[in-house]
Amino acid sequence: AQTVTQSQPEMSVQEAETVTLSCTYDTSESDYYLFWYKQPPSRQMILVIRQEAYKQQNATENRFSVNFQKAAKSFSLKISDSQLGDAAMYFCAYPLNSGGGADGLTFGKGTHLIIQP
Amino acid sequence: GAVVSQHPSRVICKSGTSVKIECRSLDFQATTMFWYRQFPKQSLMLMATSNEGSKATYEQGVEKDKFLINHASLTLSTLTVTSAHPEDSSFYICSAPPSGGYRGETQYFGPGTRLLVL
Numbered sequence: 001a002q003t004v005t006q007s008q009p010e011m012s013v014q015e016a017e018t019v020t021l022s023c024t025y026d027t028s029e030s031d032y033y034l035f036w037y038k039q040p041p042s043r044q045m046i047l048v049i050r051q052e053a054y055k056q057q058n059a060t061e062n063r064f065s066v067n068f069q070k071a072a073k074s075f076s077l078k079i080s081d082s083q084l085g086d087a088a089m090y091f092c093a094y095p096l097n098s099g100g101g102a103d104g105l106t107f108g109k110g111t112h113l114i115i116q117p
Numbered sequence: 118g119a120v121v122s123q124h125p126s127r128v129i130c131k132s133g134t135s136v137k138i139e140c141r142s143l144d145f146q147a148t149t150m151f152w153y154r155q156f157p158k159q160s161l162m163l164m165a166t167s168n169e170g171s172k173a174t175y176e177q178g179v180e181k182d183k184f185l186i187n188h189a190s191l192t193l194s195t196l197t198v199t200s201a202h203p204e205d206s207s208f209y210i211c212s213a214p215p216s217g218g219y220r221g222e223t224q225y226f227g228p229g230t231r232l233l234v235l
Contacts, residue, residue, distance in 0.1 A: 003128065033220070043210075044229070045226035097165065102151075102222055103220055103221075104153075104176075107161045109160050
């Protein structure tokens with residue numbers, strides 16, 4: 001079964017600095033997808049970034065980028081130039097294998113990111 | 118981007134009553150929707166997959182008779198918590214993939230429904 005591990009319950013960073021959130025996962029699949037979602041205090045889940053495992057290039061979305069290391073099963077999220085609006089819970093997620101079609105997600109326990117002004 | 122709504126945003130009910138939560142895709146059709154539960158300070162846990170035109174698929178440990186799911190149309194899925202008890206109090210979130218559903222497709226989430234059972 002696929003599992004997702006986030007080992008940092010909480011991280012703190014100064015505004016405008018860079019922070020990296022870690023995520024490791026376990027799977028026997030060779031082709032898959034990985035996601036980072038953020039959940040601000042409003043509790044609305046928002047997609048941050050998506051990575052396709054067969055792509056060598058790390059996904060990037062503006063200030064957000066990932067360091068995807070397939071062999072190590074590691075999928076860390078780097079946030080550059082941190083802003084106050086980045087304060088949220090960040091969840092790493094992996095699609096559950098239902099055998100076909102769309103899959104629900106299994107999430108890590110999350111990392112609470114605090115931005116210090 | 119794709120928009121998913123939920124109603125109500127919060128509900129308080131007495132123990133033993135049933136509560137219905139609606140999940141709607143506003144600008145796309147969703148043949149599949151997902152229901153999650155999130156307890157305070159915890160992660161999201163997938164409860165079930167809602168399929169338009171067929172029965173829902175429940176994750177292990179989720180009681181089918183307690184959490185009734187009906188995918189009435191291509192834009193609406195409902196979750197009914199039957200005979201609710203205080204331990205059912207939680208934050209319920211739905212999600213849907215906007216392109217019909219394929220493995221790895223991005224899902225868009227509703228804003229969630231906070232259920233408090235007294």
